[in-house]
Amino acid sequence: MPKVTIDGRTIDVVEGTRLVNVIEDAKVSIGHRCGGKSRCTTCRVSFTSGEPDTMTSAEHAKLKEREMLGQYRLACQILVTHDMSVTAHVTLDSMPDWTDTGPRCTDEIEPEAVFIKISDLA
Numbered sequence: 001m002p003k004v005t006i007d008g009r010t011i012d013v014v015e016g017t018r019l020v021n022v023i024e025d026a027k028v029s030i031g032h033r034c035g036g037k038s039r040c041t042t043c044r045v046s047f048t049s050g051e052p053d054t055m056t057s058a059e060h061a062k063l064k065e066r067e068m069l070g071q072y073r074l075a076c077q078i079l080v081t082h083d084m085s086v087t088a089h090v091t092l093d094s095m096p097d098w099t100d101t102g103p104r105c106t107d108e109i110e111p112e113a114v115f116i117k118i119s120d121l122a
């Protein structure tokens with residue numbers, strides 16, 4: 001069972017769970033304003049360890065559009081398959097105008113995941 005460390009806490013995770021849902025279930029109020037569809041980037045995280053070596057084509061397109069490639073990853077586009085340590089960068093606490101973090105993300109990656117190896121990206 002993989003482990004995810006967030007805010008100094010380490011939790012066991014069912015393999016294949018979306019990272020954004022793991023973080024939310026750990027009571028960290030991470031943003032997911034678009035409902036996990038790779039549109040808003042409020043689920044952005046950075047990795048201390050365990051960054052996946054693949055990303056979905058939707059994540060790549062959005063990070064590139066927002067000029068965040070190499071800086072952040074989108075937790076809604078990542079499945080937990082191994083140990084990782086992350087920091088959430090947009091939370092309810094950091095966004096005074098928000099009344100909620102966004103609709104709960106489904107169990108499956110949306111849009112349908114097409115994974116690409118980061119090493120294959122130009």
Ligand code: FES
Pocket residue numbers: 031032033034035036037038039040041042043044074075076077
């Ligand atoms: S991009 Fe909106 S929740 Fe991930």
